[in-house]
Amino acid sequence: MNQHRALAISASQESRQKVQRSLGADLIALQGRLPEIRNGDVEFSFRQESDFLYLTGCQLEGAKLLLSRHAAILFLPKIDQLHKVWLGGAITIEEAKERFGFQDVRWTEDFEETLKQLGGQASRLLLSPSLCSLATRLCPMTPRVPWKKDKELSSHRVKKSSSEIQLLKQASAASGHAHQEVMTWAKPGMSEWQVRDAYTRSLQNQGIRQHSFPTISAAQTNGAILHYTRCDAPLVDGDLFLLDAGGEVEGYAGDVTRTWPISGKFSPRQKTIYEAVLRAHELIEQKARTGVWMSELQALAIKSLSESLLAVGLLKGSLDEAIEKKSISLFYPHGCSHMLGLDVHDVSPPQKRPDLDKPLTRSEQCLEPGMVITNEPGLYFIDALLNDPAKEKEFGDLVDWKLARSYLDFGGIRIEDDLLITEAGCDNLTLAPKSVEAIEELRSQALSK
Numbered sequence: 242m243n244q245h246r247a248l249a250i251s252a253s254q255e256s257r258q259k260v261q262r263s264l265g266a267d268l269i270a271l272q273g274r275l276p277e278i279r280n281g282d283v284e285f286s287f288r289q290e291s292d293f294l295y296l297t298g299c300q301l302e303g304a305k306l307l308l309s310r311h312a313a314i315l316f317l318p319k320i321d322q323l324h325k326v327w328l329g330g331a332i333t334i335e336e337a338k339e340r341f342g343f344q345d346v347r348w349t350e351d352f353e354e355t356l357k358q359l360g361g362q363a364s365r366l367l368l369s370p371s372l373c374s375l376a377t378r379l380c381p382m383t384p385r386v387p388w389k390k391d392k393e394l395s396s397h398r399v400k401k402s403s404s405e406i407q408l409l410k411q412a413s414a415a416s417g418h419a420h421q422e423v424m425t426w427a428k429p430g431m432s433e434w435q436v437r438d439a440y441t442r443s444l445q446n447q448g449i450r451q452h453s454f455p456t457i458s459a460a461q462t463n464g465a466i467l468h469y470t471r472c473d474a475p476l477v478d479g480d481l482f483l484l485d486a487g488g489e490v491e492g493y494a495g496d497v498t499r500t501w502p503i504s505g506k507f508s509p510r511q512k513t514i515y516e517a518v519l520r521a522h523e524l525i526e527q528k529a530r531t532g533v534w535m536s537e538l539q540a541l542a543i544k545s546l547s548e549s550l551l552a553v554g555l556l557k558g559s560l561d562e563a564i565e566k567k568s569i570s571l572f573y574p575h576g577c578s579h580m581l582g583l584d585v586h587d588v589s590p591p592q593k594r595p596d597l598d599k600p601l602t603r604s605e606q607c608l609e610p611g612m613v614i615t616n617e618p619g620l621y622f623i624d625a626l627l628n629d630p631a632k633e634k635e636f637g638d639l640v641d642w643k644l645a646r647s648y649l650d651f652g653g654i655r656i657e658d659d660l661l662i663t664e665a666g667c668d669n670l671t672l673a674p675k676s677v678e679a680i681e682e683l684r685s686q687a688l689s690k
Contacts, residue, residue: 416495517549621653
């Protein structure tokens with residue numbers, strides 16, 4: 242058994258025990274993800290539903306779970322002979338117990354009878370929607386509550402156990418290392434998809450087979466497309482390249498972004514904007530700690546980026562006016578942070594900051610030890626915003642529109658690390674270099690080969 246699997250067993254056992262202590266007389270009945278058809282009889286690559294993975298560590302199709310305060314039973318589909326001919330043999334009950342850390346593993350053919358028995362004794366059933374009709378038939382007298390993702394488990398999932406933190410550390414470190422390797426390899430004339438595939442190879446060489454999200458591999462002005470995935474443009478000398486990518490270790494996500502000059506050196510204009518983003522990025526890392534609200538981090542990013550663009554002349558007027566009118570949103574249209582875990586945009590139970598009527602970020606949280614968040618400010622020059630008449634009317638003379646539009650060939654810059662929140666501050670889990678000097682040194686290695 243490798244280190245990742247041992248940590249995954251420990252993580253799911255800790256998760257189950259934490260949830261079991263909170264259950265009272267409730268029974269959780271979950272259906273794991275089933276295969277999904279891509280086209281014809283071809284299936285999509287399988288990835289388990291995250292709540293199910295959190296409680297089981299099981300990535301097998303068609304598995305089921307029953308979880309009460311005193312029982313944890315994993316159910317696996319029994320494989321027939323035809324399946325064995327085409328897809329190979331199946332895991333045995335004893336192998337499953339060891340692989341997933343369960344004392345009680347059964348075949349799914351026993352699921353209905355067990356649900357009827359345990360469900361009849363429960364005060365409430367918390368159910369995957371696909372199991373609601375079955376539970377109505379088997380346990381008609383027990384109140385049934387459809388399972389709502391990000392609600393029942395979010396308060397548990399948001400703070401990571403020690404084993405989960407180790408898996409996230411490994412995912413982030415491997416993701417950062419792959420970024421560093423790509424920076425020492427990519428050259429002008431290559432394609433975005435070649436960079437994307439080089440990143441994948443680096444992950445695979447580290448023993449990681451899954452990406453945590455579709456890679457954003459963006460050359461030319463594609464770096465200004467926040468979730469760009471087309472991946473077919475060439476790398477042009479003089480442009481920037483933005484790579485937002487991460488590997489997944491036993492379901493736990495890394496999420497790292499680096500932006501670098503294809504030519505090996507930042508131009509003066511590129512360096513100015515890059516250092517503006519880096520300055521905001523460093524300020525966020527310095528502030529991130531227990532007791533800080535995520536909207537405070539976003540406010541810090543807005544203030545720092547606004548100051549920088551006022552200094553460049555892209556924004557006009559006073560800093561207070563720029564912040565009040567949110568003119569930075571033309572160049573920075575997203576938040577600086579989100580939760581990270583089994584989902585790259587991990588669960589974030591809604592919280593309301595007492596002194597703020599309207600949150601500055603969708604992931605409003607008061608940070609606590611054990612939370613893992615991203616730190617990802619950016620600046621972008623987006624045609625759809627800078628050539629929008631409604632935006633020009635809204636922001637008026639707060640923006641130097643002529644100067645801003647002269648940047649439409651620029652693309653965008655984002656710098657993203659993964660942070661573990663601690664009492665005293667945060668631990669940066671990401672190892673990839675990000676200073677101007679370090680990036681230019683790595684790029685020089687690629688261009689000298």
